[in-house]
Structure formats: C-alpha cells, structure tokens
Amino acid sequence: LAKTTQPISMDSYEGQEVNITCSHNNIATNDYITWYQQFPSQGPRFIIQGYKTKVTNEVASLFIPADRKSSTLSLPRVSLSDTAVYYCLVGDDYGQNFVFGPGTRLSVLP
C-alpha cells in the first residue's frame, strides 16, 4: 500500500492560489492519485484524479511529476467556502487498496 503524507494544515487568504502537496514515495505502477474534499459533518467529495503529468477540471488542477512520488493539488483563487479538509488518496488498479491520507486542513481567511 502506498502511504501518503500531507501537511496537517494550511492557511490562505481569499483570492489566492493554494497548492497542497502530497508525498507518496512508495506509489506503485498501477496506482492512481485522487483528491477529495471534506466539509465538517459531511462525507468526502471527489475533486480530481490523475495518473501522471497534469490534469485540470473546473475546480482544480493536479500536477504529478515524472517520478510520481508526489502530487500537488492546486486551487485557483480560493474563497471562504473552500475551507475544508483535503485528502490525498492513492489506489491501485484492482480497486481494493484505496488508502486515505491524513488530510490537510485548509483555512481560508478573509
């Protein structure tokens, strides 16, 4: 199982770009990288997923270097409503070994 490490917490201000990095040194060839967002008292919600290079959707971008030992979630121009816990998730092609990381608590300040 690929173990992930993330910063425990981050602070940012409204309108700034936020980059959260996740380390997964033991990532396997078949592992995908997925990020989830969780608000208090709610279940996690899918943000973005990638395997290598860069992925972008309407919410975020995901940067994965060539060695895939880390990944960076980029949130452009955050707002107060982006305050949440962000989980980096690494899982393999067989679907069972999906391990949530410890999460990063992002606080967006006015």
Place this chain on the structure above:
Amino acid sequence: ETGVTQTPRHLVMGMTNKKSLKCEQHLGHNAMYWYKQSAKKPLELMFVYNFKEQTENNSVPSRFSPECPNSSHLFLHLHTLQPEDSALYLCASSQDSLFTRGVYNEQFFGPGTRLTVL
C-alpha cells in the same frame, strides 16, 4: 445531495445495546463501502461490497457486522461496542469497484452517522 443517504444521522448507544446503521444509494451503483472516521485520524475503510458480495473486510472487529441485502442498501449492525468505537461512520457507493478495466469509478459519500458509545 450526493444520492447516498444514511440514517440515523446521530446515534448514542450504551455498550450493551444493539443498533443498526442504514445506508441507501439512489444512483444505481453496484459497489458500496463502510468507512470509519475518528477524530484526527484518516478515513479507515471497513468493508467493501460489490454486487452484494463482500469483497473486503479490513480486519474489523466482529462487533461490527455488515449486511448488504441488495445493491441499493447497506447496513452496519452494531453490538457490544466500546467507547473507542465512537466515530463518524460513512457510507459510500461507486458504479463498480473502484477501478474497472482501468476506469476510475468515483465514490459518492453519504453524510455519515455520528456514533457515540457511552
């Protein structure tokens, strides 16, 4: 609203009680999951069901007993729990198991049941 509902939202029980958590998904998914989320700890996968068959049990104590009567419903039966079992229990579903032929099947989570064991 993710299409996954859980009841009850809050539950307080004594260590000798028997209770059940219910999860229902209205998405036509085939795979369902139970997770446990304790304070300041990562989400822990407990059970995985695919097409009503249990495909994973992550060394969960027998005082937690899952049941999946059909692809839309998932239960977690609780008996003789311990105070350290107090946590948020999350249910999730996905179209099929998380990766099917290289295609990622996104998980949709319910709001969770906040369980307190006295």
